[in-house]
Amino acid sequence: MDSDPALLIRLLWRDQSTGAARQGRKQKLDLDTVISAGMALADSEGIAAVSMRSLATRLGVTPMSLYTYVPGKDELLELMLDAAYRDMPRPDFQPSEWRDRLRTIAYNNRALFLAHPWVAHIATVRPSLGPGQTAKYEYELSAFDGTGLDDVTIDDALTYLLTFVHGASRAAVTARQTALETALTDEQWGERHASLLARVFDDQTYPRAARIGAAAGQARGTAYDPDHAFAFGLERVLDGIAALFNSMPGA
Amino acid sequence: MDSDPALLIRLLWRDQSTGAARQGRKQKLDLDTVISAGMALADSEGIAAVSMRSLATRLGVTPMSLYTYVPGKDELLELMLDAAYRDMPRPDFQPSEWRDRLRTIAYNNRALFLAHPWVAHIATVRPSLGPGQTAKYEYELSAFDGTGLDDVTIDDALTYLLTFVHGASRAAVTARQTALETALTDEQWGERHASLLARVFDDQTYPRAARIGAAAGQARGTAYDPDHAFAFGLERVLDGIAALFNSMPGA
DNA sequence: TTCTTTGCTGTACACCGTATATTATACACC
DNA sequence: GGTGTATAATATACGGTGTACAGCAAAGAA
Numbered sequence: 001m002d003s004d005p006a007l008l009i010r011l012l013w014r015d016q017s018t019g020a021a022r023q024g025r026k027q028k029l030d031l032d033t034v035i036s037a038g039m040a041l042a043d044s045e046g047i048a049a050v051s052m053r054s055l056a057t058r059l060g061v062t063p064m065s066l067y068t069y070v071p072g073k074d075e076l077l078e079l080m081l082d083a084a085y086r087d088m089p090r091p092d093f094q095p096s097e098w099r100d101r102l103r104t105i106a107y108n109n110r111a112l113f114l115a116h117p118w119v120a121h122i123a124t125v126r127p128s129l130g131p132g133q134t135a136k137y138e139y140e141l142s143a144f145d146g147t148g149l150d151d152v153t154i155d156d157a158l159t160y161l162l163t164f165v166h167g168a169s170r171a172a173v174t175a176r177q178t179a180l181e182t183a184l185t186d187e188q189w190g191e192r193h194a195s196l197l198a199r200v201f202d203d204q205t206y207p208r209a210a211r212i213g214a215a216a217g218q219a220r221g222t223a224y225d226p227d228h229a230f231a232f233g234l235e236r237v238l239d240g241i242a243a244l245f246n247s248m249p250g251a
Numbered sequence: 252m253d254s255d256p257a258l259l260i261r262l263l264w265r266d267q268s269t270g271a272a273r274q275g276r277k278q279k280l281d282l283d284t285v286i287s288a289g290m291a292l293a294d295s296e297g298i299a300a301v302s303m304r305s306l307a308t309r310l311g312v313t314p315m316s317l318y319t320y321v322p323g324k325d326e327l328l329e330l331m332l333d334a335a336y337r338d339m340p341r342p343d344f345q346p347s348e349w350r351d352r353l354r355t356i357a358y359n360n361r362a363l364f365l366a367h368p369w370v371a372h373i374a375t376v377r378p379s380l381g382p383g384q385t386a387k388y389e390y391e392l393s394a395f396d397g398t399g400l401d402d403v404t405i406d407d408a409l410t411y412l413l414t415f416v417h418g419a420s421r422a423a424v425t426a427r428q429t430a431l432e433t434a435l436t437d438e439q440w441g442e443r444h445a446s447l448l449a450r451v452f453d454d455q456t457y458p459r460a461a462r463i464g465a466a467a468g469q470a471r472g473t474a475y476d477p478d479h480a481f482a483f484g485l486e487r488v489l490d491g492i493a494a495l496f497n498s499m500p501g502a
Numbered sequence: 503t504t505c506t507t508t509g510c511t512g513t514a515c516a517c518c519g520t521a522t523a524t525t526a527t528a529c530a531c532c
Numbered sequence: 533g534g535t536g537t538a539t540a541a542t543a544t545a546c547g548g549t550g551t552a553c554a555g556c557a558a559a560g561a562a
Contacts, residue, residue, distance in 0.1 A: 006447060013451040024539025025527040051518065064520075065541050073519065124425050126475045127464075129448065134457055141459040155467035160484040167418025174375045196257060197380065200264040208392040209385055213378075216406035223378055233411040239494035240487030275508025276558045303550065315551075316510050324550065 008075050012082055012130035027068065029059060031079075034069045038080050039116070047118035050077075078130070081122050086132030088112055090139045099238050101143040106165050106234050113169035117177070120170045148248060157241050164237050165230075172226030259326050263333055263381035278319065280310060282330075285320045289331050290367070298369035301328075329381070332373050337383030339363055341390045350489050352394040357416050357485050364420035368428070371421045399499060408492050415488050416481075423477030 009015075011031065037059050042050050052073060056063040070076045088108065093101050113120040127133060140162075144154045203210040217223055260266075262282065288310050293301050303324060307314040321327045339359065344352050364371040378384060391413075395405045454461040468474050 009447055009451075015447070015451060017450075022539090023529045023537075025529095025541075027540065052520080053518075062542055064522095064543085067520075068540060124422060126422060126426050126429065129452075131451075134452070134460055137464070138457045138460040141463055151463045151466040152470045155463050156480070156483045157487075159480050160487055163418045163422065163480065163484060164415055167414045167421070170418070171375060171414065196260060196266070199268070200266060200382075201380075201385070206385055206389045209389040212392055212402045212406050213388070215402040219403045229407070229410050229414065232407045233414060236408075236411050236488070236491030236494070238491075240489075240491035243487070243490035243494075273508085274506070274560050276510075276560095278509065302548085304548085313511050315512085315553095318551075319509055 004071070007071055008078060009129060011070070011075065011079060012128075028061060028065075029069065031069050034059065034066060034076070035079050035083050038076055039083060042080065042118040043116060047121055050118075077122055078128060081119060082128065082130030082132035084112060084116055084119050084132070085130070085136045088132075088136060090135070093143060098144065098147050099242070102161060102238060102241065103234065105140050105143055106161060106237075109162065109165045110169050110172075110230060113166070113173060117173045120166070120173045123166060147245075149244065153244060157244065161237055161241070164233055168226070168230045168233055171224075172230065175224055175226050255322070258322055259329060260380060262321070262326065262330060263379075279312060279316075280320065282320050283334075285310065285317060285327070286330050286334050289327055290334060293331065293369040294367060298372055301369075328373055329379060332370060333379065333381030333383035335363060335367055335370050335383070336381070336387045339383075339387060341386070344394060349395065349398050350493070353412060353489060353492065354485065356391050356394055357412060357488075360413065360416045361420050361423075361481065364417070364424060368424045371417070371424045374417060398496075400495065404495060408495065412488055412492070415484055419477070419481045419484055422475075423481065426475055426477050 010017075014031065034055070038050055038055055041055055041058060045054075052066055053063045056066050059066075066076075070079065093104070113123075127137070140158055141154060144157070147154070149157065201210070213223075220228055261268075265282065285306070289301055289306055292306055292309060296305075303317055304314045307317050310317075317327075321330065344355070364374075378388070391409055392405060395408070398405070400408065452461070464474075471479055
């Protein structure tokens with residue numbers, strides 16, 4: 001990567017400190033317009049449809065002119081990501097149990113991924129230091145107010161929660177897209193290939209997989225149920241965080 | 252997607268039932284050679300370097316001839332993924348605590364992602380029904396033998412564990428690649444942009460982010476420590492699964 | 503030997519991100 | 533107000549991608 005990370009940060013924060021005396025041709029658009037158009041395109045057509053050409057066309061501009069707003073496509077995607085974080089709702093936490101507050105955060109993040117599937121493909125747990133992510137971080141940290149956990153443990157616990165939510169939501173988004181592409185429900189799919197799988201899938205070599213896979217599939221009505229996996233996992237995540245309080249000094 | 256999912260399954264299981272009477276020109280390679288070459292290329296040059304052209308060149312063949320082995324690139328990647336699962340070590344579980352067995356599984360999966368970073372980008376939690384994934388599933392289910400959990404809960408717990416490991420490992424891989432690309436350590440990076448961030452990052456608007464972010468960064472020596480995040484999260488995952496036993500009927 | 507089936511090859515299409523050179527525009531200064 | 537200069541927008545082009553398609557090469561069947 002030979003791009004300048006400092007430039008990306010300036011763009012993220014919409015920093016215009018350099019360039020006091022403006023001269024030369026005016027820009028037809030502005031950065032936020034480009035970013036918003038990229039998000040709208042990703043929302044409606046999928047992240048794969050976001051190319052510099054298609055985005056430029058949508059903006060009534062030639063592809064290369066986008067490079068006066070953004071150093072390259074990678075940076076544009078990072079800007080889109082931070083804008084998505086920025087736009088997340090951050091309602092005040094009612095005075096409630098920490099468990100409810102963390103659950104709110106989890107579903108809040110999940111909603112983001114489901115509303116903007118492309119975010120699940122781009123996002124990383126690693127902090128990017130943009131204003132959106134920072135505001136999000138601040139808000140989510142506030143859910144731990146009054147828990148008595150020390151600062152470092154709070155950061156660990158939040159990272160843990162977000163790692164799970166991100167992973168589970170990614171799986172949900174992928175499953176949904178696969179279902180759309182295949183245009184077949186799980187049952188149809190299973191029926192159609194049952195004979196092939198019966199020939200090749202041996203209950204003797206995979207006894208547990210056969211038994212448990214069938215049991216789980218029947219219980220959920222599908223081979224993989226992202227909603228249930230999320231709900232189940234989230235409660236385990238909260239149980240795991242709850243165990244932290246038992247090992248607190250002075251608890 | 253207009254490709255035939257049944258064909259992919261036949262390829263995954265190396266099914267050659269159709270085509271008893273073979274006629275026509277012999278193939279220069281075979282499917283496993285193509286898959287192995289793809290894996291080797293992804294390992295050494297990164298998944299982005301795996302193109303049908305580069306792979307064909309490496310195999311001494313024209314690009315289009317690969318399409319006699321595989322319907323398309325997507326299917327090739329799925330075959331590579333299942334082969335990676337197939338090749339994972341599956342040592343017998345010593346008679347041990349369930350907690351140790353699940354920890355083994357977690358580190359086993361993490362090792363896969365670190366050894367083959369491209370797997371972290373391709374893998375999904377959703378079952379793909381290939382032989383490698385099936386063998387992996389069977390093995391990992393056996394870690395729950397004797398726990399007394401019911402079948403459906405075992406499947407849920409395993410999915411939960413793998414979701415976390417996948418998410419955390421993905422983050423680790425991404426962080427490692429970012430570090431390589433940037434070719435800067437975190438401290439260098441922070442120093443270089445400290446002035447810009449100081450101007451733009453307001454401790455008053457982000458009090459918790461400033462305090463806790465600094466505390467965590469100082470404790471770990473970096474802005475994001477994937478190894479620590481994994482170790483911390485894994486213990487919380489195990490704590491969360493442990494809580495399942497308290498709610499077991501007859502416990 | 504001829505037919506038929508299959509694998510391999512060469513070419514081509516539509517796309518991608520973006521480097522480069524050129525033209526159009528807006529302000530600063532004389 | 534004209535002119536120089538800085539910036540934005542454009543047109544073109546390069547090297548890459550996955551893969552459709554047409555033709556040629558080889559191997560077993562008749």
